[in-house]
Amino acid sequence: MNGYRIVDLSLPIMDGGGFLMPARVSYIDHAARGRLVAERAGLKPEDLGGRANAMEEFHLVTSHTGTHMDAPWHYGDTAAGGPAPTIDEIPLEWCMGEGVWLDLGDKRPGEDITEADLRRALEQIDYALRPRDIVLLRTGAAAHYGQPGCDRVNPGVTAAATGWLGRQGIRVVGIDAGIWDRPVEIQLADLREGRARNTYMQGHRAAGEYGMCILEWLTNLDQLPHTGFVVCAFPVKLHRAGGAWVRAVALVKDAGAAQ
Numbered sequence: 001m002n003g004y005r006i007v008d009l010s011l012p013i014m015d016g017g018g019f020l021m022p023a024r025v026s027y028i029d030h031a032a033r034g035r036l037v038a039e040r041a042g043l044k045p046e047d048l049g050g051r052a053n054a055m056e057e058f059h060l061v062t063s064h065t066g067t068h069m070d071a072p073w074h075y076g077d078t079a080a081g082g083p084a085p086t087i088d089e090i091p092l093e094w095c096m097g098e099g100v101w102l103d104l105g106d107k108r109p110g111e112d113i114t115e116a117d118l119r120r121a122l123e124q125i126d127y128a129l130r131p132r133d134i135v136l137l138r139t140g141a142a143a144h145y146g147q148p149g150c151d152r153v154n155p156g157v158t159a160a161a162t163g164w165l166g167r168q169g170i171r172v173v174g175i176d177a178g179i180w181d182r183p184v185e186i187q188l189a190d191l192r193e194g195r196a197r198n199t200y201m202q203g204h205r206a207a208g209e210y211g212m213c214i215l216e217w218l219t220n221l222d223q224l225p226h227t228g229f230v231v232c233a234f235p236v237k238l239h240r241a242g243g244a245w246v247r248a249v250a251l252v253k254d255a256g257a258a259q
Contacts, residue, residue, distance in 0.1 A: 131169025166210025
């Protein structure tokens, strides 16, 4: 787009990596695909010129692998007082809007991000939220993407903080980690040891109460101004799914562009 620069906010779906549920990707090059196509067609590879179109096969990939959007159906079967929408039912106008990112990089893995933390981060950039802003949180977790334990290095947003965003009219939020809540393994360990009762997936469940969508595994937020950019994050249209992959980007007005 003329007058804008595009900042990629997405991380790749990659083979293996340090995830609790790693994807498996098989890369079939041109020669190998040529042999496969020829065999299936009862031909010889040389009949195809020894080559065919390269292809990738994805195994063990969930709709929450890589940069993706959670729909309210992911959190429960009801949302905002009605049936929870699946990802193919999300209003597309929610998926593009004015963005604001907040720096929560001082929070340690497993800590809570509270309403007070969000208010403080907004005060630091002198910004008041508006309905339908897309609010993105930077924790620093994306720097570890693909490394062992990368899905266990982030803080998590509490139910109260998520509900506060919902009451501001926010419909899409995002985070540069694999989960809006604290890491799953930390949550489960707390429960086994009798701590943090009734808080499992509290942020997700609060998002469901307000019918909010959550973007997870974002990156490059620090390449943006805190405000004054547009987020575009349209999910793949997966039928009846609780989430889907997105190629999230930000459009930032070039400083020298004509008004």
